[in-house]
Amino acid sequence: MVFLQNILFKEARKKIRKYKPFLDSLRITVEGGHGGNGMPKYGGIGGQGGAVVFKASEQMTLKRLWKLYPSMKIKGGNGEDSNKNRLIGRRGTDSIIEVPTGLTLIDETQNKIIGEIDKEKSTCLVAGGGSGGCSGSQFIGRKGQHRNLRLDLKLIADVGLVGFPNAGKSTLLKALSKARPKIASYPFTTILPQIGTIEYQDYRQITIADLPGLIEGAHRNIGMGHQFLKHVERTKLLLVIIDIFGFQLSQKYMKRNCLENIYSLNKELELYDPTLLDKPAILLINKMDMNGSDEEHLRYEKHFSDLSFGLKDCPTDLRPEKLIKFERILPISAKEETKVDTVKEAIREVLENEYEKRFEDGEIDALDKRLEVKLREHGPKMV
Numbered sequence: 001m002v003f004l005q006n007i008l009f010k011e012a013r014k015k016i017r018k019y020k021p022f023l024d025s026l027r028i029t030v031e032g033g034h035g036g037n038g039m040p041k042y043g044g045i046g047g048q049g050g051a052v053v054f055k056a057s058e059q060m061t062l063k064r065l066w067k068l069y070p071s072m073k074i075k076g077g078n079g080e081d082s083n084k085n086r087l088i089g090r091r092g093t094d095s096i097i098e099v100p101t102g103l104t105l106i107d108e109t110q111n112k113i114i115g116e117i118d119k120e121k122s123t124c125l126v127a128g129g130g131s132g133g134c135s136g137s138q139f140i141g142r143k144g145q146h147r148n149l150r151l152d153l154k155l156i157a158d159v160g161l162v163g164f165p166n167a168g169k170s171t172l173l174k175a176l177s178k179a180r181p182k183i184a185s186y187p188f189t190t191i192l193p194q195i196g197t198i199e200y201q202d203y204r205q206i207t208i209a210d211l212p213g214l215i216e217g218a219h220r221n222i223g224m225g226h227q228f229l230k231h232v233e234r235t236k237l238l239l240v241i242i243d244i245f246g247f248q249l250s251q252k253y254m255k256r257n258c259l260e261n262i263y264s265l266n267k268e269l270e271l272y273d274p275t276l277l278d279k280p281a282i283l284l285i286n287k288m289d290m291n292g293s294d295e296e297h298l299r300y301e302k303h304f305s306d307l308s309f310g311l312k313d314c315p316t317d318l319r320p321e322k323l324i325k326f327e328r329i330l331p332i333s334a335k336e337e338t339k340v341d342t343v344k345e346a347i348r349e350v351l352e353n354e355y356e357k358r359f360e361d362g363e364i365d366a367l368d369k370r371l372e373v374k375l376r377e378h379g380p381k382m383v
């Protein structure tokens with residue numbers, strides 16, 4: 001009996017993707033060391049308190065950070081008091097803390113982004129040490145800077161793969177990153193979402209993040225809600241994948257055809273952040289190996305390239321205001337790996353065109369400058 005049950009439910013079980021816990025946000029208190037006291041009698045100056053500095057490391061995860069500092073408090077060393085043998089007290093030791101790459105640092109008290117750590121080994125001063133006591137401060141050392149920070153992890157991948165459950169995201173990711181079957185080639189790889197690497201013959205590599213969990217009504221926090229969508233923010237290209245036969249979440253939900261799926265995905269992206277729709281996008285119509293797919297494709301083909309065309313027939317609850325525009329539309333079969341090479345080439349071309357466009361517009365330089373200014377404005381310095 002048990003054996004029979006196992007066989008009967010084997011198929012159903014296969015389709016359920018298990019979500020491993022994914023720690024992508026952490027609160028932490030940081031405090032610079034106290035400045036040492038001076039020595040009024042001899043005019044001695046106390047040592048400066050040590051700072052707290054974050055240093056990006058690809059080996060680090062938020063989970064590991066949490067295990068290393070379970071109290072979630074990090075403090076710089078106190079500066080040494082001035083004394084007869086050492087009139088100028090020693091500086092407190094800096095606490096240099098390894099953190100994952102791809103962090104946004106938010107000061108929760110001021111509700112401000114104080115910096116972003118995007119590059120391996122880049123550092124950011126998050127809490128300065130207090131100054132040592134001297135004549136100007138009645139020789140009393142000052143407290144170090146104190147901050148309640150939220151570390152928000154956003155994966156950095158070139159391409160964000162979005163689609164409803166069962167559309168074929170994982171199958172496609174495996175097919176695209178075939179040269180590197182170890183899909184997990186990123187620091188956060190033991191956790192979802194997964195990142196795969198597409199490798200080209202000239203050794204160019206493009207990373208692609210499979211962002212699961214998006215469903216109709218995600219903005220109302222159904223399913224995983226918009227949890228994974230923040231990772232789309234940093235991608236440069238959206239790869240939207242749909243099942244040519246549409247999707248039905250459950251008996252409770254309406255069956256949506258493939259065009260309605262596109263509107264619905266469009267709407268979820270728009271509700272999360274309408275600027276996501278400004279990113280270049282490619283549409284993949286999947287499962288074209290199945291019987292009846294050609295007829296289905298023929299029925300909707302003209303709508304794919306101009307979504308405004310079918311908007312009047314779209315159910316009002318799925319209707320987006322701002323429409324996504326696809327640079328390419330490719331019918332594929334992820335399972336049979338039909339047209340997978342065309343997808344690879346299209347990804348590369350669209351990314352390269354986009355890079356050139358942004359470079360010509362001076363946007364790439366401007367972005368770097370904006371970040372620099374932002375960091376200077378709010379204190380932390382990239383060393």
Ligand SMILES: Nc1nc2c(ncn2[C@@H]2O[C@H](COP(=O)(O)OP(=O)(O)OP(=O)(O)O)[C@@H](O)[C@H]2O)c(=O)[nH]1
Pocket residue numbers: 015017163164165166167168169170171172212213286287288289290332333334335336
């Ligand atoms: N016939 C056919 N089946 C496919 C194709 N791509 C994926 N499938 C099947 O569709 C099912 C879902 O594929 P997945 O790759 O797990 O889909 P997913 O979008 O990652 O699904 P979630 O994990 O729920 O987000 C699996 O049974 C796949 O074998 C395809 O091109 N053709």
